[in-house]
Amino acid sequence: MERRTIFSGWLLPVALVLPQLALTVVFFLWPAGQAIWSSATRADPFGIRTEFVGLDNLTDLFADPLYVDTVIRSVVFCVCVTVLAVSAAMALAVTADREIRFRGFYRIMLIWPYAIAPAVAAVLWILLLHPQIGLIGRWLNGIGIAWDYKINGFQAMLMVILASAWKQVSYNFIFLLAGLQSIPRSVVEAARMDGAKGFYRFRTVLLPLLMPTVFFLMVVNLVYAAFDTFGTIWAITAGGPGKATETLVVKVYRDGMVNQDVGSSSAQSVVLMVGVIVLTALQFRFLGRRSGGA
């Protein structure tokens, strides 16, 4: 059914929409426009000499094999974080959906990590995995596994993926649990009566019904992994060792804020912006089609 409110004049609807439009202009369109402009300039840090260079910053970026590596690394990182965070949350949600003792307590505990600041999460993981002072890190070295994420790129990547995914599990858990609870009991009962058990029942009955939620979470998690993990990565490895954990946002920050190269940093931001626009468009397309068809 379609719902539509009919306004008699045009003043009221404009007044109602204006605050939202103003917010969008001030907090998105204006700064995004500034970013696009400065991505086409080359300036010294103080902005004393600003020179228009067109697409030079962008072409320089993609001519740099190190930047292309960073793009690929970011994609790998985002996919790993998303898969890990969604599947771990799925396992926990399915478990929490059963009748178990202390269910309320269990659920609250699972939600806590979401409220932790990225830098604090990073410190927690450092305290666990630091080769000299970390609980697990020391133990690993003690049993003969050379664990040192400061000089091992693979281990460093593993660590930032774990820390980033861990922080997002709670968020996914809430959505998946809500999704599971909205599945009619009768459907699950019917499947049980028909003899569907355990993982088979999950795969053939629960999962398909949960797919809209899972898809939504995948998009949200990809965006999270691409942007919000900056604090965690910066605090744990600052992009090192080598460039092993340098994702696109880390590079934007390093080039813009540390190296004071505004032009290149803006060009990288524009690349990221295009990425988000594509992701969002995909999300609207798929989710829109699903709800439209239902």
Place this chain on the structure above:
Amino acid sequence: MKRRTMLAGAAALAVSPVVVPGARAQAGKTKLVLWHAMTGANNDEMDRIGRDFNAAQSAAELQVIYKGTYPDTLTAAIAAWRAGQAPQLVQVFEVGTGTMLGAGPAVKQVWQLQQETGAKIDPAAYLPAVRGYYSLADGRMASMPLNSSTPVMWCNLDAFETAGLDPSKPPETWQQFVVAVRALKEKWASKSQDLMASTSSWITWAQLECYGAIHNVPYATKANGFDGLDTELKINAPAFVKQVQRLLDMAKEGTFKYTGRDNTPDPVFRTGNAAIGFGSSADRGNIARDAKFRWAAAVLPYDAELTKTPNNTIIGGASLWIMTAPNRTPAEYKAVASLLEFIGQPAQDALYHQHTGYVPVTLAGYELSKQQGFYEKNPGADIAIKSLTRGSVTENSKGLRLGRLPEIRNIIYEEFEKALQGQQNAQQTMDVCVARGNVVLRAFEKSVKG
């Protein structure tokens, strides 16, 4: 994505503390604001300078404000200048010197201030290794030296004894060093997984930049960048490759351990986990507070196959830069001049040195500390000064004048870390550093020339 907004926001944040103390300043006095990046005991010392200066004269009121790390402070100052609200003085780390020299109208260099206000600041009063870093090629001073340190080799004397080494004779050459750490590894570090024979903070500064200075080998063309923006890195020369190879070999042997970038390895020595730790002389205060073992500092080793007459090391630390703003008055510059004269007094310099562990930046401050018997009470506190005054200051040892040097240091860390993982050998590592570093230098050259 929102770079400008971030800048504007940073500027707004940066500006707000200026307004608040401004309201408190007494009427009739010229208000001065100084932004710095000092923490702990060094922060207290900045506050002391503020108090003493305000007590010593009545024309100006100085407000010292902590702005975060060195890069944060620089970023805040840049943002504030863009917004027309820069503080009169800002503390900028030594590697930001190239950037500040390219800042044109944003800064007023010390010699310009002297011309305008007649401030009495004599460049000859400063240690040559300090003065050189903050001066133009023709000797005019660009910024005011404040806190200077230099890398030294911290030694755990208990570990030396256990390993059968003479605690009074730390290795002087790299040849001796390589042998000494083997003994330290076998007889001391092998006792626990936490212990290591040696590690180093500031690999870039201590093991490469100072290495070039000690052996009188150029780090970059054009007198390490002092003679022109069209400078190029020379760190893939045999001397540097040899040093990197030595570090890699020792890492493989287990006699040297890489424990992080910049100063993050500092605690490893302090907590007694490394027998030898290269680090800044400014860490002395922290070591004195934390170390539960006998320790001493020594001058950085030199390679006996490359030189018989090692030179001075290069300073680190920071200097004070005078910033401009649209509404700056001559009275404010006058007040800045009187503050710089105040800080440059031998008594102030000696006090700052003795309170912080940074070296005295003036020769008179050093002499005064000697007269006061500071080095008899604190043996070894003058190692840094000895290191800075060893040999003669040459074009290769007075420092580096490279734009975006922090970025170049970061590139070296990245490539060195790759080498430690066995992804490339020493020559390849330094070749890549030169190639990537030169791209940065060209970008800086273009941005400054416009």
